[in-house]
Amino acid sequence: MKAVILAGDFATRLRPLSCTRPKILFPIVNKPLLEWTLERLVKNNIREVIMAVNYQTEIAMKQHKVKKYGTHISYSHDPLRKPLGTGGPIKKAEKQIGRDATFLVLNGDIYADANYTEILKLHEEKGAVATIALHKVKDPSRYGVAELTEDNRIKRFIEKPPQKETPTNLINAGVYAFSPEIFEHIPEGRAVSMEREVFPKLADKGMLYGYVHEGLWMDIGKPEDYLEINKILLNSFFTQQKLKVKNGVEIKKPVFFDKVSLEEKSVIGPYTVLGQNVTVGRNVCIQNSVILPNTKISDFASIKGAIVGESVFIGKGAKISEGCILGDHTRIGDKVSLAKGILICPAKEVFESIQENRCII
Ligand code: GDD
Ligand code: MG
Numbered sequence: 001m002k003a004v005i006l007a008g009d010f011a012t013r014l015r016p017l018s019c020t021r022p023k024i025l026f027p028i029v030n031k032p033l034l035e036w037t038l039e040r041l042v043k044n045n046i047r048e049v050i051m052a053v054n055y056q057t058e059i060a061m062k063q064h065k066v067k068k069y070g071t072h073i074s075y076s077h078d079p080l081r082k083p084l085g086t087g088g089p090i091k092k093a094e095k096q097i098g099r100d101a102t103f104l105v106l107n108g109d110i111y112a113d114a115n116y117t118e119i120l121k122l123h124e125e126k127g128a129v130a131t132i133a134l135h136k137v138k139d140p141s142r143y144g145v146a147e148l149t150e151d152n153r154i155k156r157f158i159e160k161p162p163q164k165e166t167p168t169n170l171i172n173a174g175v176y177a178f179s180p181e182i183f184e185h186i187p188e189g190r191a192v193s194m195e196r197e198v199f200p201k202l203a204d205k206g207m208l209y210g211y212v213h214e215g216l217w218m219d220i221g222k223p224e225d226y227l228e229i230n231k232i233l234l235n236s237f238f239t240q241q242k243l244k245v246k247n248g249v250e251i252k253k254p255v256f257f258d259k260v261s262l263e264e265k266s267v268i269g270p271y272t273v274l275g276q277n278v279t280v281g282r283n284v285c286i287q288n289s290v291i292l293p294n295t296k297i298s299d300f301a302s303i304k305g306a307i308v309g310e311s312v313f314i315g316k317g318a319k320i321s322e323g324c325i326l327g328d329h330t331r332i333g334d335k336v337s338l339a340k341g342i343l344i345c346p347a348k349e350v351f352e353s354i355q356e357n358r359c360i361i
Contacts, residue, residue, distance in 0.1 A: 001045070001046045001047075001048065001101065001102075001103065001104065001120075002046070002048040002049070002050060002097055002098070002101070002103045002104070003041055003046050003048065003049050003050070003103065003104040003105070003106060003116075004049075004050045004051075004052055004076075004089070004090060004093060004097065004103065004104070004105045004106070005024070005034070005037065005049060005050070005051050005052065005105075005106050005108045006052050006086055006089060006090075006105065006106065006107055006108055007022060007023065007024045007034075007051060007052065007053050007057055007108030007109070008052060008053050008054050008057065008078050008083055008084070008089060011023045011109070011221070013221055013222050013223075014026070014220075014221070014222070014223060014226065015325075015343065015345075016309070016325060016326075016327035016343055016344065016345045016346055017223075017307060017309055017325060017327065017328075019327060019345065019346050020309070020310075020327065020328045020346050021060055021064075022053075022056070022057045022060055022061075023108065023109045023220060023221075024037075024057070024061075024108045024109065025060055025061070025064050025066070026220060026226060027273075027275065027290075027292065028111060028220075028226075028229055028230055028233060029230055029233045029234060029237075029256045029273050030256060030257075030258060030273060030275055030276070032064065032066060033108070033109070033111060033220065034061070034066055034108065035066060035067050035069070036111060037106060037108070038066075038067070038068060038069045038071050039069045040113070040114070040116070041069075041071060041104075041116065042069045042070050042071060044115070044116040044117045045117070046071075046104060046116060047070060047071050047072060048071070048072055048074075049071045049072065049073045049074070050073075050074050050075070050076055050093050050096050050097065051073060051074070051075050051076070052076050052078070052089035052090070052092075052093060053075060053076075053077065053078070054077060054078050054080075054083070055077055055080070058075050058077070074096060076089060076092055076093040076096055078092075082191070083191060084190075084191045084192065085191040085192050085193045085194075086107075086192070086193055086194040086195060087186045087187075087191075087192030087193060087194040087197065087198055088186075088190060088191045088192045090105060090178075090182070090183075090186060090194070091183060091186040091187070091188055091192065094183050097180075098180075099180040099183070100180070101180070102120060102123060102124070102177055102178065102179050102180075103177075103178055103180075104116055104119075104120070104175070104176065104177055104178075105175075105176040105178060106174065106175055106176075107174025107175070107219075109174075109219060109220055109221060110173065110174045110175070110217070110218070110219055110220075111216065111217070111218045111220060111229050112133070112135070112173055112174075112175060112213060112215070112216065112217040112218070113215040113216045113217075114133055114173065114175045114213050114215070114217075115213075115215075116175070118211065119131060119133055119175060119177050119211045119213075120177050122152065122177075122209065122211045123177035123179070123209065123211075126151075126152060126153075126209045128177075128179065128207060128208065128209040129178070129179050129181050129182055129185070129202055129207040129208070130176060130177070130178050130179070130182055130198075130199070130202055130207065130208050130209070131176065131177040131208075131209040131210065131211055132146065132154065132157075132172055132173070132175070132176050132199070132208065132209070132210050132211070133172075133173040133174075133175035133176070133210075133211050133212075133213045134146050134148065134170040134171065134172065134173055134210045134211065134212050134213065135170070135171055135173040135212070135213045135214075135217040136169050136170055136171075136212075136214075137169060137171050137217075138169070139163070140161075140166045140168070140169050140170070140171045141160060141161060141162065141163040141166055142160065142219075143160065143171035143172055143219075144157060144158070144159045144160070144171060144172030144195045144199070145157070145158050145159075145161055145166050145167060145168060145170065145171055145172070146168065146170050146171070146172060146203075146210050147167050147168055147170075148168070148170055148210045148212075152209050152210055152211070153206060153208070153209055153210075154199075154203050154208040154209060154210045155203060156200075156203055157172070157195070157199040157200050157202075157203045157208065158200070159193070159195035159196045159199075170210070170212070172195065172199075173213050173217055174219070175213070176194075182198075185198050185201065185202060186198060216232065216236075218232070223307060223323070223325055226290070226307065227288070227289075227290060227305070227307065230271070230273055230290050231271050231288075234254035234255070234256060234271055234273070235254055245262055246262060246263070246264060247264070248264035248265050249262045249263070249264065249265070249266050249267075249268065250265075250266070250267045250268070251268050251269055252267065252268070252269035252270045252287070253269060253270060254269065254270060254271060255268055255269035255270065255271070255272045255273070255274075256272075256273045256274075257272075257273065257274035257275075257278070258276055259276045259277060260274045260275075260276070260277065260278045260279065260280065261278075261279045261280065262280045263280060263281050263282040263284075263299070264282050264283075265282050265283045266280050266281070266282060266283060266284040266285070266286075267284075267285045267286075267287075268280070268284075268286050268287075269286075269287060270287060270288070271287065271288045271289075272286050272287055272288065272289055272290075272291075273289075273290045273291065274286075274291045275291055275292045275293030275294070275295070275310070276293045276294070277293055277294045278291050278293065278294070278295050278296075278297070279295075279296045279297065280297045281297060281298045281299035281300070281301070281316075282299045282300070283299055283300045284297050284298075284299065284300065284301050284302070284303075285301075285302045285303070285304075286302075286303045286304075287303075287304050287305070288304060288305045288322075289303050289304065289305060289306045289307065289308065289320075290307050290308070291303070291308045292307075292308060292309050292310040292312075292328070293310050293311075294310055294311040295308055295309070295310065295311060295312040295313070295314070296312070296313050296314065297314045298313075298314060298315050298316040298317075298318070298334070299316050299317070300316055300317040301314050301315070301316065301317060301318045301319070301320070302318075302319050302320070303320040304320070304321060304322055305321070305322030305323060305324075306320045306321070306322065306323070306324040306325065306326070307324075307325045307326070308320070308325075308326045309325075309326050309327050309328035309329070309330065309346065310328040310329070311328055311329050312326050312328065312329065312330050312331070312332070313330075313331045313332065314326075314332045315331075315332055315333045315334035315335070315336060316334040316335065317334060317335045318332045318333070318334065318335065318336045318337070318338075319336075319337040319338065320332070320338050321337075321338055321339055321340045321341075321342075322340050322341070323340050323341035323342075324338050324340070324341065324342045324343070324344070325343050325344070326344045327343075327344055327345050327346035327347070327348065328346045328347070329346055329347040330344045330345075330346065330347065330348050330349070330350070331348075331349040331350070332344075332350050333349070333350060333351035333352075335353075336350055336351065336352065336353050336354075337353040337354075338350070338353070338354050339354060339355045339356065339357065340357065341357045342354050342357065342360070343360065344360050345360060348360055
């Protein structure tokens with residue numbers, strides 16, 4: 001059984017962190033999103049993985065030495081500077097996928113504890129051309145929305161309908177089972193949107209089915225979502241972790257870290273993830289935040305509700321407020337205070353406090 005992972009877009013809403021890494025390599029409680037997905041594929045006995053990516057993403061995967069969990073990974077590239085959308089890459093990989101068996105396609109930017117085996121089972125039972133995992137959410141307008149009949153047929157599929165016109169709360173969770181016949185429904189040699197061009201037509205023809213996924217599901221497209229999925233996983237898996245810390249460091253669970261250095265009187269948590277080799281000085285306060293590896297946080301600094309990139313330096317007494325995102329290798333001077341929602345581009349040095357909400361280039 002083969003799985004195609006779609007991971008070719010540029011994640012503009014996650015800048016500045018996505019300037020230096022693709023979404024699939026964003027760490028979620030210190031493990032790249034892609035590794036969570038590969039691990040889940042293997043649990044479902046799927047070991048052949050085709051990454052539908054651009055060249056930069058392939059290079060980034062190799063640089064990051066992504067763990068493969070026993071999968072065999074091959075690549076199918078979008079043409080240079082010509083993204084193929086969500087359908088074009090599937091058509092382009094037709095030969096690699098082959099026409100002899102049903103296959104799985106996953107949106108790479110989703111964290112979902114989906115049961116692929118069950119989805120594939122329903123797909124076979126229904127004799128569908130395509131089966132989509134669906135998930136109930138509060139605001140479906142950001143997603144593809146499906147109308148489902150009692151026998152699991154999708155009678156209508158609408159991509160990102162206006163807020164007032166969403167027919168149901170069941171959205172496309174970005175996990176699909178496709179029969180080889182799907183290739184006949186995707187035009188060749190150009191960008192194609194599965195959601196806007198292919199699914200609506202299949203729904204009209206009665207060939208599209210839906211499997212309702214009730215477990216954990218999150219699209220990490222926006223910074224809030226990224227913090228939220230870390231928070232959810234901290235709550236579900238990491239509350240029992242035994243952490244060894246020096247006397248005088250206060251840990252407010254849930255938190256997760258591994259191989260970090262923490263000095264006295266710092267308060268870490270709740271809802272905090274520290275990447276490997278993060279060093280934290282004395283009297284530091286970090287809560288509701290994710291700090292990527294190799295970052296140094298000096299004495300008396302405070303970080304609340306922020307995402308801090310890799311190899312960042314935060315000076316003494318600096319204050320990083322809610323919604324701030326610091327790109328990799330940024331340097332924040334002593335006593336600098338960043339107001340809510342400030343975004344600092346990679347490698348930028350900031351030596352004066354910033355009060356307005358703006359992006360520093
Ligand atoms: N190779 C390649 N080339 N992959 C692409 C391209 C491309 O040109 N464009 C998008 N992708 C990949 C993205 O990397 C992502 O993993 C997936 O296809 C979906 O694209 P997004 O850009 O993240 O779309 P979205 O989040 O707005 O909407 C999609 O996902 C929702 C669930 O999160 C749609 O499938 C919605 O219907 C769905 O509800
Ligand atoms: Mg997305």
